[in-house]
Structure formats: C-alpha cells, structure tokens
Amino acid sequence: MTTNALPLLEPESAAPCCPPLSERPLTAEEAERTAVMFKALGDPVRLRLFSLVASHEGGEACVCDISDVGVSQPTVSHHLKKLREAGLLSSERRGTWVYYKVEPSVLAALGRLLTRAATA
Amino acid sequence: MTTNALPLLEPESAAPCCPPLSERPLTAEEAERTAVMFKALGDPVRLRLFSLVASHEGGEACVCDISDVGVSQPTVSHHLKKLREAGLLSSERRGTWVYYKVEPSVLAALGRLLTRAATA
Numbered sequence: 389m390t391t392n393a394l395p396l397l398e399p400e401s402a403a404p405c406c407p408p409l410s411e412r413p414l415t416a417e418e419a420e421r422t423a424v425m426f427k428a429l430g431d432p433v434r435l436r437l438f439s440l441v442a443s444h445e446g447g448e449a450c451v452c453d454i455s456d457v458g459v460s461q462p463t464v465s466h467h468l469k470k471l472r473e474a475g476l477l478s479s480e481r482r483g484t485w486v487y488y489k490v491e492p493s494v495l496a497a498l499g500r501l502l503t504r505a506a507t508a
Numbered sequence: 509m510t511t512n513a514l515p516l517l518e519p520e521s522a523a524p525c526c527p528p529l530s531e532r533p534l535t536a537e538e539a540e541r542t543a544v545m546f547k548a549l550g551d552p553v554r555l556r557l558f559s560l561v562a563s564h565e566g567g568e569a570c571v572c573d574i575s576d577v578g579v580s581q582p583t584v585s586h587h588l589k590k591l592r593e594a595g596l597l598s599s600e601r602r603g604t605w606v607y608y609k610v611e612p613s614v615l616a617a618l619g620r621l622l623t624r625a626a627t628a
Contacts, residue, residue: 409563410562410563410567411563413563414559419553420552423552423555426546426547427551428550429546429550430543430547430548430549431543432536435534435543435546436536436539439532443531447530495622498622499619499620499621499623500619502619503616503619503620
C-alpha cells in the first residue's frame with residue numbers, strides 16, 4: 389500500500405515544548421529541555437545581553453553593537469554563545485562578525501508556558 | 509491647591525518589572541531582579557515542581573501532594589522554598605503543612621516579557 393500522507397511539519401517544531409504549566413505537570417524530559425532555556429536567562433549579564441539583541445534594530449545584533457554592559461567583548465561573545473546553545477538565539481557569520489538573532493518561536497513558546505499558567 | 513487625584517494603583521505593581529524585551533534593553537538593575545526568577549526556573553527539578561504546583565487543583569499544593577519527582581521530601585521542600593524566595597510562589601502554613609501557591613501576576617509579567625518580545 390502506498391500513501392503520500394507525510395506528517396505535516398509543525399511551524400513551531402523548533403520551539404522547546406510544552407503545555408501551559410497549569411495544564412499538567414511537565415515530564416522529567418520536558419523539564420530538562422525547558423530548564424536549559426530558563427537557566428540561560430537566569431544570569432543578569434546574559435539576560436541584559438539578550439534584551440539588547442531583542443531590542444536591537446531587526447531583532448539582531450553582533451558583539452560590535454554591544455558595548456555598554458560592563459564586561460569585555462570576549463565575555464559578551466561567550467554569553468551570546470551560551471544563549472545560542474540554549475536555542476534562544478540563532479547566529480550567522482557575515483564578514484568579520486557573527487550576528488545573533490532572537491528565535492521568535494522559542495521565545496513565544498516559553499512565554500505561553502508562563503502566561504497561560506497565570507490565567508488558566 | 510487641593511486635589512484628590514491620587515495615583516492609581518497598578519494591579520500588577522507586585523510583578524517583577526519590565527517592558528517587553530524587544531522594546532528597550534533592560535537596565536542592570538532590572539536584569540538583576542528578573543534573572544533571579546528565570547534562574548529559579550532554570551533547574552529541571554525545580555521547574556517540574558513548579559509545574560506540579562501550577563497544575564494542582566486551585567493552583568496550590570503542599571509538599572504532601574508531591575511525591576513522584578524522584579527526590580526526597582526535604583529536597584522538595586528546599587526547592588519550593590527557593591521558588592518562594594524568587595517570588596514565584598507564595599506560601600501559607602495550615603496545620604502541619606506549608607501550602608505553596610503560584611503568584612499569577614509575577615508569572616504573567618514574565619510571560620509578557622517573552623511573548624511580546626517575540627511578536628513586536
């Protein structure tokens with residue numbers, strides 16, 4: 389039997405996961421996956437850098453755009469890499485610089501997780 | 509001159525703070541305050557416990573309601589206390605047990621911070 393009923397790709401399949409926190413408890417595996425992202429935002433310098441990228445023109449910035457957070461450029465690069473590894477930022481090299489961009493679907497999923505929990 | 513135009517109380521004045529991340533960068537002080545909450549959610553066991561409280565009947569639970577996360581009751585109590593210290597849960601003693609409840613305004617503020625950032 390042949391069929392071309394391939395599974396549809398969910399547009400937010402890249403997003404972390406999970407039902408609103410008020411709906412049901414997270415499984416251990418879901419909690420592992422999601423905690424990584426909250427942990428990445430759980431450092432004041434990293435959170436500030438993340439907000440600098442998110443509020444920068446076009447929602448993207450390179451280390452060359454960020455200078456006033458009181459840490460060195462290598463430290464800025466280190467933290468941006470951590471945010472990328474957590475799935476919160478994507479990166480692209482253009483010439484000399486690596487540009488970082490917020491991952492809207494991932495952020496939106498985290499936001500829904502919290503907001504719905506508060507109103508349900 | 510007399511006036512009774514008192515400032516209106518914002519219903520969410522207890523919430524952590526901050527404009528959507530896409531609006532403007534967080535100040536160092538705002539980032540310090542907000543990172544504490546993300547950090548509290550950045551541990552898999554704590555995040556799972558938090559979801560257990562949030563999804564429990566009435567949005568509240570005591571350590572006596574939580575038994576299947578693979579850690580001891582004292583460890584559960586320790587993590588619930590950390591979530592309370594971060595402002596994500598409130599607590600109330602009733603008889604033998606301390607009951608923990610989600611702080612909806614705090615959660616909603618965190619959620620907005622992320623969700624609006626993703627769509628703006």
